[in-house]
Amino acid sequence: MKYNLNFNDVAESYLFAEVADRVAKYSKANPDKKVIKLGIGDVTLPLVPEVIKALHAAVDDMAEKETFKGYGPYEGYSFLRDAISDYYKKMGVALEEGEIFVSDGAKSDLGNILDIFDKDNVVLVPDPVYPVYVDTNVMAGRKVLFADASEQNGFLPMPDYSVDADIIYICSPNNPTGAAYTEAQLKEWVDYANSKNAVILYDAAYECFITDNSLARSIFRIEGAKTCAIEFCSLSKIAGFTGTRCGYTIVPHALEKDGMNANKLWLRRQSTKFNGVPYIVQRGAAAVFSEEGMKQIQNNLSYYKRNAQIIAECLDELGIPYTGGNNSPYVWLKCPRGMSSWEFFDYLLFNAQVVGTPGAGFGRNGEGYFRLTAFGSRENTEEAVKRIQLLLK
Amino acid sequence: MKYNLNFNDVAESYLFAEVADRVAKYSKANPDKKVIKLGIGDVTLPLVPEVIKALHAAVDDMAEKETFKGYGPYEGYSFLRDAISDYYKKMGVALEEGEIFVSDGAKSDLGNILDIFDKDNVVLVPDPVYPVYVDTNVMAGRKVLFADASEQNGFLPMPDYSVDADIIYICSPNNPTGAAYTEAQLKEWVDYANSKNAVILYDAAYECFITDNSLARSIFRIEGAKTCAIEFCSLSKIAGFTGTRCGYTIVPHALEKDGMNANKLWLRRQSTKFNGVPYIVQRGAAAVFSEEGMKQIQNNLSYYKRNAQIIAECLDELGIPYTGGNNSPYVWLKCPRGMSSWEFFDYLLFNAQVVGTPGAGFGRNGEGYFRLTAFGSRENTEEAVKRIQLLLK
Secondary structure: OOEOHHHHHOOOOOHHHHHHHHHHHHHHHOOOOOOEEOOOOOOOOOOOHHHHHHHHHHHHHOOOOOOOOOOOOOOOOHHHHHHHHHHHHHOOOOOOOOOEEEEOOHHHHHHHHHHHEOOOOEEEEEEOOOOHHHHHHHHOOOEEEEEEOOOOOOOOOOOOOOOOOOEEEEEOOOOOOOOOOEHHHHHHHHHHHHHHOOEEEEEOOOHHHOOOOOEOOOHHHOOOHHHOEEEEEEHHHHHOOOOOOOEEEEOOOOOEEOOEEHHHHHHHHHHHHOOOOOHHHHHHHHHHOOHHHHHHHHHHHHHHHHHHHHHHHHHHHHOOOEEEOOOOOEEEEEOHHHOOHHHHHHHHHHHHOEEOEEHHHHOHHHOOEEEEEOOOOHHHHHHHHHHHHHHHO | OOEOHHHHHOOOOOHHHHHHHHHHHHHHHOOOOOOEEOOOOOOOOOOOHHHHHHHHHHHHHOOOOOOOOOOOOOOOOHHHHHHHHHHHHHOOOOOOOOOEEEEOOHHHHHHHHHHHEOOOOEEEEEEOOOOHHHHHHHHOOOEEEEEEOOOOOOOOOOOOOOOOOOEEEEEOOOOOOOOOOEHHHHHHHHHHHHHHOOEEEEEOOOHHHOOOOOEOOOHHHOOOHHHOEEEEEEHHHHHOOOOOOOEEEEOOOOOEEOOEEHHHHHHHHHHHHOOOOOHHHHHHHHHHOOHHHHHHHHHHHHHHHHHHHHHHHHHHHHOOOEEEOOOOOEEEEEOHHHOOHHHHHHHHHHHHOEEOEEHHHHOHHHOOEEEEEOOOOHHHHHHHHHHHHHHHO
8 A cells, every 4th residue: 555645746835833832932032921812813703693683593403303304405405505506696706506515624625626626737826825726636645836926016916828727726805915806817816717727716714804895805805716617615704614514616617628518527526425414503604694693793803803993003004015904814024124024923922922924834925924803802812012103012 | 646546446436416416306306295205324313412511511611711621622522422431331341541532423433443544455345334434445546455245244254364364344233134143143253353363443433223132332342352443432322423523533542553552543643633632522422421421312213223123023024034123223225126226226216105215225235135224213114114014915
């Protein structure tokens, strides 16, 4: 038996382990200092009452023979798929029956979707980037090219027709940079993909943070996207489902080539290697899309959005360049005084007791940048900003 | 972009669709006849009270900031891994810290585990068999060999040293045949795998139906298994979790070759392409392993086991050869009067209004056999058996 040797080529990521290690050392040496963590990408507010109510009701369903649910549809219950379809309708996107697949999260599907593509495809990934786009492809032995995101292009790389890519990753609003494409910019990517016969894997996990109407919340707002794109979304950030696990993937019927159809391939993959999302969780997820549920989650989103603004306003006052903050829970700032990512990490930890994430951990182009997140408490966010002001003004 | 052409080689399974189609046609033509379905592989009893209680408590945890859970450990919470470890201890199997991975079901892990193995491994699968072992490997482009299960070997194929297999699937008690290996027989497979440097993927999803002590409930009861086996198990059948989704996979630390370690590779795979099982579901799963929970689920298991016995006793009286029935929820019978699987399907449907699953749908060696399951209600099982008696005596 032979193991998959490609695993040897996956870079070990010590980013968050190294962050935790440095913080632990500092706290041990300075037990009296209160450290504030704004490095975290996880939500902190509890599930909203409508979701809790739906989860309890679903648990009760599982207790009685008449309402008990065994194996469900691989692609999710229609009560949830219909709710998601309505959510898209309100964004101006019409999805067809069978194009929505309920999943246990965008991360799983972003990795698993690669099963339907040949090994010999060239992958194009922005740099800096959420590491799993690269890792999942390296594990499969695919060649990965990078599209440079930088201050020059506002951390929004645009298509380069001299590059022949087959599988293109786009995350907008982006993790870690917070930068988000306009619909006009995305149209350029859709045109590129259609002209190259490429597929765009569009990670929309942070779409709920968009307030600016010129920015795209779904790639299917763009004409031509249905012949070249798959969209991944998640309830993790919109509704605090990071520990409840539910997402969805849109695979258009129109996405096909040489007699092979992506939607059919994905259904075959899922029915062979997946058995659906827990009924209880799907009921909770459907409540997110109810009128009352949507109202309640908007309160939570507003809380996080205001946190992001508070951080952004601080950087504005200090004259530090950044992306994100608006339309994103992430604020991606240029380390002041020419510091490297890790230099600034230590500087901020030692002098303001604030923890963020060094941009260098997200790719070559992340060096010299730093990520702060809006997922902390209001109190901690305000306190952190005060300390940063004091330190850097 | 190129799709994965291996998907073209995956046989379309029309088995359950064809079953549903023939039943629908019959019912339409005979609206007055009550059709009893014993073809189903899904549980019908609701979750037990201890599990329901734990699920409700976990939902409440998600409603408060202090007890809310975001991202959990990729390999599952320790409260559940410890409970599983204790369950194994009671079977006489000592597992080390870090060898248990909580999953959303055995099916997902049985498919996903293939990520850690090279494409160029030869796969050995029993015939007849649960179709996903074959399909997942065909999708990845691997060569699949079959080990013939038949009446001659009691549907329990033994190792053939003239065959060089790299990845060996064993499902015991087996789906669909219900046949289960003794520990002595499994020792032969473990010795074969160790001598060939092969890995056994051991599907233990039906271990909870074993009452005979000479039969293996875990491959890790066998000396030498930790250097050659991965075990997959599920709460679907033991606790009715088919719609609640929880299972676990045991990857021993000792399973390694050429400096690559299966446990580390699987953790890397899961942390890159999976984000854990819902906290709520893990709390429900832990309740299964509590003293009271275990007592309650044994009642449900006894109910299904008695159903299986009722079917087996009927076949005994009729003198029809079968495997399973004891130590398994499945009864795998030889179609009487030399009928083919589908002939017997129609014969039973038309003359006794009982639905089972044609064995031919599980592989070449399934032709001439038929599967009945114990997951129906007692009333339906007894009525079905009465009709079969009347028809075949």
